[in-house]
Amino acid sequence: MPNEDAWATLRELVRTQDLAVLGTDGDGHPYTSLVAFDTTEDLRGILFATSRETRKYRNLRGNPRVSLLIDNRSHSVADFQRAAAVTVQGTLCPMESPEEEKLRDHFQRRHPHLREFVGSVDCALVKIKVDRYFLVRRFQEVLELVP
Numbered sequence: 001m002p003n004e005d006a007w008a009t010l011r012e013l014v015r016t017q018d019l020a021v022l023g024t025d026g027d028g029h030p031y032t033s034l035v036a037f038d039t040t041e042d043l044r045g046i047l048f049a050t051s052r053e054t055r056k057y058r059n060l061r062g063n064p065r066v067s068l069l070i071d072n073r074s075h076s077v078a079d080f081q082r083a084a085a086v087t088v089q090g091t092l093c094p095m096e097s098p099e100e101e102k103l104r105d106h107f108q109r110r111h112p113h114l115r116e117f118v119g120s121v122d123c124a125l126v127k128i129k130v131d132r133y134f135l136v137r138r139f140q141e142v143l144e145l146v147p
Contacts, residue, residue, distance in 0.1 A: 006135050006143045009084055013070055014039045020088075020112070022048065023026060023067040037068065037112045039131035040103070044147045046088055046128040047107050049118045057124060061135055064092035084137040092131040111146055 020037045025032055033056045035048040046068060050057050058068065071085035095103065104125050108115050117123055133145040 003143075003145075006145055008027055009066040009137060010043070010086055010133055010135055010145060011041060013072060013084055016044070017070050017072060020046075020048070022056060023058050023069070025065070025093060026055060026059045027062075035068075036111050037070070038054040038107045040106075040127075042147065043133075044130055045103075046090065046092065046130060047084060047103055047125060048128075049107065049123050049125050051122050052124050053122065057126075060092050060126065066090055068128070081106055084135065086136070088128070089132050089133040089134075090128040090130045093127045095125070095127050100127075103127065113140070 018036055019034055020034045022033045024033070025031070035050065038047045039045065040047070068088040069085060070088065071083060073083040073085070081084060104118060107125060108118050111118070118125065130147050133147070135143045
């Protein structure tokens with residue numbers, strides 16, 4: 001079934017890639033940032049950590065709608081046939097204390113090199129509720145996946 005194959009590709013992408021490009025709205029202009037990310041087990045949420053003093057955090061508080069790009073490109077011509085990318089559309093999702101602690105632990109296990117940063121008082125763990133994924137593979141095959 002093609003949908004199962006697409007979900008498998010998506011799961012592989014989010015499991016093997018550590019960085020995503022986050023797109024926010026900065027005073028009516030697109031603003032992008034590179035972020036270390038993690039996903040919830042059910043793929044309904046994307047997590048990343050940021051300082052509360054960053055432009056991206058300020059943008060999120062002004063407009064909670066975001067997009068993220070996650071891809072596996074190798075920067076070679078072969079990418080046109082082999083690379084896969086997913087655009088995630090979602091909305092900032094507030095978290096309660098027990099959930100935030102659990103997800104913070106989950107994020108730190110995925111990114112142990114960020115443990116000190118993520119544990120600092122200035123750091124905000126951000127959860128994005130995923131509305132949809134747009135998976136692109138084989139250069140022009142585009143599939144919409146809704147968790």
